[in-house]
Amino acid sequence: MALDRPTGIGTLEAARRQTGLTLQDLWLRYITVGGRENLIGLQALLRGAAEPTPADHDAVVQALNERFMEMELAQRVAYHHELSRQAGAGASSGSVGAPVSGRDHAEGGGNGGAAR
Numbered sequence: 001m002a003l004d005r006p007t008g009i010g011t012l013e014a015a016r017r018q019t020g021l022t023l024q025d026l027w028l029r030y031i032t033v034g035g036r037e038n039l040i041g042l043q044a045l046l047r048g049a050a051e052p053t054p055a056d057h058d059a060v061v062q063a064l065n066e067r068f069m070e071m072e073l074a075q076r077v078a079y080h081h082e083l084s085r086q087a088g089a090g091a092s093s094g095s096v097g098a099p100v101s102g103r104d105h106a107e108g109g110g111n112g113g114a115a116r
Helices: 011-019 023-032 039-047 054-070 080-088 102-108
Strands: none
Touching: 011 023, 011 039, 011 054, 023 039, 023 054, 039 054, 054 080
């Protein structure tokens, strides 16, 4: 089942739901790849109640994309630098985690600077 192509606030939460990860499971993966928020902070980022830093956005995206790969799905969520590129090409500036294709992800250069 492919993730709908949501835009704007809530895309990260939509991706989390698509992966089947609980908030707690995602948080563990997120801190493993360098995320700095506590569980409540992560929930705020996912729901759009707080604006993530580029590093925190990329840590969430890294954790989600790794889960998509485990599930053998081609779906990927855009890293911060990919969103900047999309915005420059006329995409909505509110695209907090717009999905990208596997090809776009490969061209984007990997983990977008998320700490490991």
